[in-house]
Amino acid sequence: MNSTQRRITYALVLLLGLAWTFVSADKTGISTAGQIPAPQAGFLAPDFELKTLEGGTVKLSDLRGQAVLVNLWATWCPPCRAEMPAIQKIYNEYKEQGFVVLAVNMTYQDTFANIAPFVEEYGLTFPILLDETASVGPAYQLRSLPSSFFIDRDGIIREVVIGGPMAEALLRTRVEEILK
Amino acid sequence: MIEVFRSLFAPPRHFILLIAALWIGLALAEKRSERHGVSKEQLNNLTFNSLIAYVIGGRLLFALSNFSAFSQSPFSIFSPNPDLFDPMSGLVAAILVGLIYGQRQKLRLWGTLDALTPIFAMLAIGLHLAHLAAGTAFGSPTSLPWGIDLWNAVRHPTQLYELLASLLIFGWLWSRKADSPSGLLFLHFAALTAGARLFLEAFRGDSILILGGLRLAQIVAWAILLIVFIASESVRRQSQSL
Structure with missing residues (x-):
């Protein structure tokens, strides 16, 4: 290919690329956010209603308007244990600004009798929810413990952190994001 | 099959795919680095130094841009959590360190980029595999028969489209004869990768939209393609004038 043929090819490729960019533009401006519930950043957080350790119930969608951290955990999981003090500390700092922690215990994979002593040991004051029938774990496609979902005031998942323990600075940066 | 793969390399295990891709890319690049005027030792040192700069730079700049959060818990900077990281800052740090190392070793820019191209091409493959495992870079909903069930919808398997494109790009680059002017191997890789992204982005369901829906x-x-075409002409002119 000589120099002229090459330059014509470049020009054609650029023109086609430009045309494709305009043809494939998403003119409706539709994004995934808020449309389909799925456990992924940009999607509506799958709703759930669970019993708390104290016997009450909490429904995620009732917390719309507040920034929510859904933390999936179990008492036997070392990184879950390691990150709980940081979660409690951040909860204390930001709860007045509308930050809520829902610590969903994977009760179907855990020993119920161990939960209350765990909560007492770490002095946890946020709601401890019990997933006794494996409703939340599968809905959030749980593959590793702990898993954390940072949900904004509109109910959209903004960040997913799989594994742990989460550092205090990570919690703080993510919570400040969802509180905006 | 995809589900088995996704379970096996579910986050955070998907990083294994990137590390494996880097290792394979480096092993392949070593085989041909001498022909681009870069010794195996220089290639290894350049890659290692840039990698260290990527990790440290990405973490430090993340900490600096979130200074108030880190000032209240400074030890978080040593956390093994990979989410405390800014990939773009890491990339800038890696390029800077690579340039400094290259200048000290008096490496030629285009020859060095050619020598590194197998690493870049393998990293692209690893990245798309990691996307497939994590379910990120997902496609828009489709009714096509090859759609995959992901995030509660049948979607274009954009991770597979991009994986296939990167495999073809790698195969084509690896099978090329070594008679082209210095720099063209890298520029062809950049052009093909940018072209593939320009085409395949149209099927993505997570595009950042600007100016009335443009992705x-x-x-x-498109801008990268333009720069690469201009650079290609410059490289050809330089080689003809030598």
């Missing part, structure tokens, strides 16, 4: 990644890819 930002396509505009960036």
